[in-house]
Amino acid sequence: MSPSIRAELKQARPFASLEHEAVVSLARTVAVLEHQMAEVLKPYGLTPTQYNVLRILRGAGEEGLCRNEVRDRMISPMPDATRLLDRLADMGLLVRSRTGDDRRFVRTQITAEGIALLARLDDVIHGLHERQLGHLGEAELRRLLEILEHARERR
Amino acid sequence: MSPSIRAELKQARPFASLEHEAVVSLARTVAVLEHQMAEVLKPYGLTPTQYNVLRILRGAGEEGLCRNEVRDRMISPMPDATRLLDRLADMGLLVRSRTGDDRRFVRTQITAEGIALLARLDDVIHGLHERQLGHLGEAELRRLLEILEHARERR
DNA sequence: TGACAATAGATGTTATAACACGTAATATCG
């Protein structure tokens, strides 16, 4: 039983199981990482979720993606992708058009302004990730990725 | 570069760095775990955050904790702990009283009803954690905990 | 002791997330 995460949350009792401790430790780690991410993005007027969407749209290229494709590629499930995209559209970071064979689909594309914003952020975010996890080193990072993928296999 | 998390998020481009991939993989893993947790708790009328608060108060024992102590022990930072506790008080799961030497402090205590609810949930949550991460095994779980604590050291 | 800072907590407001439902376009099948 590792003492560190218990000390951090000032929790006196031991965890019910190693699995329990791992879930809490994972959640705590991500909470810290997300909070730092939010702080870094704040001056740019973006939330981590919005940043993630812009990255997805940039990765999708010229043709863009429809709403549900964006939603399904997001890191955490988002039931209300419409209004999330609404806000990014209001900021001028993406545009939408209902111009395809199937008129149900709404194509969403990142704008030049959106790409420019991401370009300004690339180094900033890269530096953040480096500061956050760079001290682990390549071997430990690879081991972490292996374990996380193994963890997600069971659903 | 591991293919699995990329396939899962349908992301074509590789990540900018191993650190980046690890951050995304961590966030994705926790999103899945949290979503499953929320589903399990829903029939009991609790969110994961509320469940976490009740666990903290049960762990604190008879004397309870003041608002800021509860907030500081939470897994993810909560700027508005007051109304979070308000809701749990409305549900009858905790009580508050401003009865100490220092009249600024509001002591928050879990009620018998709150303890009973947690007791009903203990096995359910234990089973969930087992299903979520039990297949990793003790060695891999301990390795995961080591790496996560190492990751959180750098702040 | 009295002014000021610090602490604990509450409240007002705005933004966002969650959930259910509604609408339009397309697919399916008797």
Added chain:
DNA sequence: CGATATTACGTGTTATAACATCTATTGTCA
């Protein structure tokens, strides 16, 4: 071919989170 189901998306509503500000109590120090 027409009724129904399915898919993609939007909208209305409620609950919660985020942020700043406010009050009350206590501590600090000239």
